[in-house]
Amino acid sequence: MKILTICYSLTGNNQKLANYLKEKLNCDTFEIKTKKKIGFSTVFMGLVFKKNPKLKEYKINFEIYDKIIFVSPVWFGKLAFPIKSFLLKEKPNILNYCFLTICLGGQKDKLEKELTSILEKKPFYIEEFGFKKLKEEGKLKQFDKLNEKNFEELKKDIDKSLKYLI
Numbered sequence: 636m637k638i639l640t641i642c643y644s645l646t647g648n649n650q651k652l653a654n655y656l657k658e659k660l661n662c663d664t665f666e667i668k669t670k671k672k673i674g675f676s677t678v679f680m681g682l683v684f685k686k687n688p689k690l691k692e693y694k695i696n697f698e699i700y701d702k703i704i705f706v707s708p709v710w711f712g713k714l715a716f717p718i719k720s721f722l723l724k725e726k727p728n729i730l731n732y733c734f735l736t737i738c739l740g741g742q743k744d745k746l747e748k749e750l751t752s753i754l755e756k757k758p759f760y761i762e763e764f765g766f767k768k769l770k771e772e773g774k775l776k777q778f779d780k781l782n783e784k785n786f787e788e789l790k791k792d793i794d795k796s797l798k799y800l801i
């Protein structure tokens with residue numbers, strides 16, 4: 636069983652998740668990169684103008700993979716725009732996929748609907764690893780960027796999901 640993790644991360648949280656999956660599942664990973672650097676202001680501009688960013692050139696041999704695991708943040712209750720660009724571009728190549736995210740949490744059903752509507756197929760699994768609780772407990776120090784200790788706290792939930800990915 637060959638698995639490819641496809642990740643987008645702006646502030647590093649979902650990159651941590653992708654790295655952890657690589658370690659646990661021994662999968663290949665691909666990082667989505669935008670042509671223009673994205674910052675918080677461009678994220679808001681993207682929301683206003685409803686434009687998905689252009690991606691840097693890449694080549695993926697989808698045929699050799701049995702499963703794809705998408706890993707990406709959620710912005711404004713929706714898929715982060717770069718992953719949306721990727722899904723729209725690669726729709727015919729994405730056959731068996733699941734979606735994982737480290738985000739605040741609370742919109743799993745909405746995300747499943749968005750994914751299904753873009754790709755016209757349901758994910759075989761979807762999970763949010765929400766950090767709302769860590770935030771409420773005052774454990775997040777710098778905005779919403781998780782440090783190693785915060786990530787350790789989410790690992791229990793991530794580990795529970797691993798069996799659904801293989």
Ligand SMILES: Cc1cc2nc3c(=O)[nH]c(=O)nc-3n(C[C@H](O)[C@H](O)[C@H](O)COP(=O)(O)O)c2cc1C
Pocket residue numbers: 643644645646647648649650678707708709710711712713737738739740741742779780
């Ligand atoms: C502009 C913006 C909007 C966000 N909107 C949501 C949201 O609607 N729901 C949510 O659960 N998290 C939301 N978040 C939190 C991110 O999903 C979360 O911080 C994520 O872990 C960031 O991932 P990254 O570090 O991989 O970029 C938002 C973050 C940003 C920057």
